[in-house]
């Protein structure tokens with residue numbers, strides 16, 4: 001019984017380690033590189049890094065490191081006993097590692113990086129092809145791309161109108177785009193993965209509902225603590241994690257989907 005748990009726990013721990021490593025180095029160097037302390041930039045030796053030791057100047061690793069390790073090990077254990085039917089445990093864990101990197105970097109840096117997207121598209125294409133064939137894979141990716149391009153241009157138009165209105169009021173305008181190109185690429189990748197127009201649209205709707213729910217709870221929280229103002233509302237919210245959650249439900253919890261979708 002306990003022996004059965006060792007492989008998924010170790011594999012999950014390793015997956016968490018990989019997520020932490022790429023989340024530490026990719027935003028800084030965009031490639032494989034020696035890890036540095038996120039507080040002071042001092043290089044950390046491989047041995048110290050592997051065992052989560054402090055940097056030479058005594059800075060501890062961020063709390064995210066431990067949260068990621070524990071969540072990865074727990075999810076890996078869950079996956080091991082409930083492997084996704086179409087792709088199985090190991091591919092499922094690899095996909096989870098990619099999801100983790102996207103979520104952590106988007107939450108910490110509000111960025112979806114190209115190296116992550118390139119690796120993700122290769123993975124999604126391979127998993128999509130083996131799970132549901134060429135036509136379904138490509139039509140899923142195309143649906144994601146077209147829907148997100150529509151959102152992207154609509155968002156850009158909205159941002160331009162808002163900047164114009166702010167300048168008219170004598171305020172300094174920020175040209176911040178709500179939805180970035182990284183989000184468009186991400187949803188295209190996730191479309192390849194879930195496959196087909198229907199599931200891709202379901203994924204996008206799930207993500208929007210989830211994002212709406214979280215934003216609503218945040219507004220209620222801010223209002224209750226009397227810190228709500230319009231600027232807080234306009235804070236840039238990273239969308240990447242919601243899209244990943246939407247795709248994650250479809251890939252890992254298809255039964256949950258069947259209970260909400262008619263037919």
Ligand SMILES: [Zn+2]
Pocket residue numbers: 037038039040041042055056057058059
């Ligand atoms: Zn340091």
